[in-house]
Amino acid sequence: MRLITCENYDEMSKIAAYMVAGQIVLKPNCVLGFATGSTPEGMYAELANMHKSSYLDFAEVKTFNLDEYYPIDRANDQSYYYFMNHHLFSKVNLKPENVNLPNGAAKDAAAECVAYDKKIEDCGGIDLQILGIGNNGHIAFNEPGEELTAGTSMVTLTDDTIKANSRFFASEADVPKHALSSGMATIMKARQIIIMISGKNKNTPLKKLLSGKITCSVPATMLNMHPNVTIIADKDAING
Numbered sequence: 001m002r003l004i005t006c007e008n009y010d011e012m013s014k015i016a017a018y019m020v021a022g023q024i025v026l027k028p029n030c031v032l033g034f035a036t037g038s039t040p041e042g043m044y045a046e047l048a049n050m051h052k053s054s055y056l057d058f059a060e061v062k063t064f065n066l067d068e069y070y071p072i073d074r075a076n077d078q079s080y081y082y083f084m085n086h087h088l089f090s091k092v093n094l095k096p097e098n099v100n101l102p103n104g105a106a107k108d109a110a111a112e113c114v115a116y117d118k119k120i121e122d123c124g125g126i127d128l129q130i131l132g133i134g135n136n137g138h139i140a141f142n143e144p145g146e147e148l149t150a151g152t153s154m155v156t157l158t159d160d161t162i163k164a165n166s167r168f169f170a171s172e173a174d175v176p177k178h179a180l181s182s183g184m185a186t187i188m189k190a191r192q193i194i195i196m197i198s199g200k201n202k203n204t205p206l207k208k209l210l211s212g213k214i215t216c217s218v219p220a221t222m223l224n225m226h227p228n229v230t231i232i233a234d235k236d237a238i239n240g
């Protein structure tokens with residue numbers, strides 16, 4: 001794993017955006033894996049600026065997001081589709097048919113999950129996956145536990161995650177209890193992974209990731225088995 005140390009959140013966002021832009025320039029029809037949450041917001045703003053000012057061209061790019069709450073309609077302003085549309089999709093020239101998130105309104109969640117992994121494979125797999133990390137070490141909604149799931153599946157959010165995500169909702173009770181989430185294998189099959197880590201409260205999971213030990217109780221530690229991972233972390237996350 002490579003570690004890029006940044007002064008602050010803004011620098012982390014810029015470096016991640018440069019790496020995504022580099023991928024798009026090298027392979028204009030690349031497949032990108034995107035994440036939601038507050039960590040990548042600044043990176044999406046940078047990418048939108050690069051599109052506007054430097055003509056970074058998303059015309060042939062395909063995207064797959066890691067997860068979506070369940071059940072939720074994509075028009076709901078708490079959905080991850082809404083988040084992505086607000087921060088990126090509406091600001092660049094991605095084709096609507098080339099953006100993908102698990103469908104939080106699917107009647108048959110299990111079938112939706114199988115179809116999602118198949119669609120990623122049919123597109124040739126993910127070239128570059130962007131990740132954040134939960135305070136509890138989750139990646140996507142792969143929560144700490146005795147076991148992890150390989151493929152995309154419906155997951156139950158932990159109390160920690162519900163609490164952390166309640167800052168985006170009117171109250172903790174409003175946070176959905178379930179999500180459709182990419183599994184560990186879905187993530188590990190990406191050819192290149194960037195994990196963005198910012199803020200003092202991410203010091204503990206970052207240290208666990210860097211320890212070289214692998215445990216289901218900190219799912220992000222599985223990234224130690226991937227051949228091409230770059231951690232972009234700010235000083236607050238590194239120093240705690």
Ligand code: PGA
Pocket residue numbers: 036037038039040132133134135138139140
């Ligand atoms: P955050 O979430 O970027 O909002 O901190 C990251 C995550 O839970 O994976």
